[in-house]
Amino acid sequence: MNPRSHPFGLSPRSSPGPRRPRPARVGQCVALLDDRFVAWLSQRDCEPGSEPVLQRRGLGRLLGRLLFDAGIDTSIKRIYWYTDRPDGMLCDEQIVRSIGLPSAETGDHEPSVLEAWGSIERDLQALSQAQAFDLILIASDDERLTAAINEAQLRGVSVCLLADDSVNDYATLCVEEPEWAALLAQADRRLVVRPTDLIDLRGGSVRVGADDALAEGQSAEQSLIEEVVRAWWADQSDDARDDLRAALQVSPGIPQDVDRALLLQTRERFVRPLSFNEKKIMRECLRDVVAEPADLDAEVGAL
DSSP states (O other), rough: OOOTOOSSSGGGGGGGOOOOEEEEEEOOEEEEHHHHHHHHHHOTTTOOOOOOOOOOOHHHHHHHHHEEEETTEEEEEEEHHHHOOOOOOOOOTEEEEEEEEEEETTBBBOOHHHHHHHHHHHHHHHHHHHHHSEEEEOOOOOOGGHHHHHHHHHHHEEEEEEEEEGGHHHHHHHHOOOOHHHHHSSSSSSEEGGGGGGGGGGGOOOTTTTTHHHHHHHHHHHHHHHHHHHHHHSSSHHHOOOEEEEEHHHHHSSHHHHHHHHHHHHHHHHTTTHHHHHHHHHHHHHHHHSSSOHHHHHHHEEE
């Protein structure tokens, strides 16, 4: 072979230096975004029900930049925004799906987490059946979407999930959040979002009186979670308590059998699945209860 030749027609002396690879071009994308989950991604330390209200203007450009930085070059055709706190704004190429609002007939509120899941699932199924988009971007931590995502993938659609940086330690996530880990594993790609990535979305306004209602709801949810955890702990034998204490000293992750039992009991009390933040509160509450002195255990048992 001629030493001056190059398989791609380049002279060895003119070979380019290392370059950042250009993100792969993907066809059009549609985004299905749960307002509360995106808000939680922007502020991880917020309590359930007190997530910040986000400013939707520029949301498409922001998502496009995040996708591009992750190696996906695509155009976001439309955004579906699922929220129980509509902001009254009109944004181009954004469709607001109002969820958990008072019924026109009864005035009762439906559980927003259930309605969010149902709305996203229905739209995901319709979009995948139409095969109008190459990529569907989803922001939700509801594990019940796993089957619908699988169905979309079988129709040839790629699915990308927004996630927090806990996905970087997937082994621990599988122990502490097995259902969330399974949902993330189903996706073709996972897009890690840092709070600083969403800082431009912070702002906006909420309905009059909404802050007080959210604060009351959050306090009631925390109290109910603690009640379930303490009742479960009171039912455990001394040996079971000692085993759990020993396990938590070795690893902060909640043993799977304990986690499932508490999730089931809490789900029954809430009459719905727990949100990502509520699961986190439940586990932190259990760790606090386990760490309490033994004399408090006796008092709880006496009650």
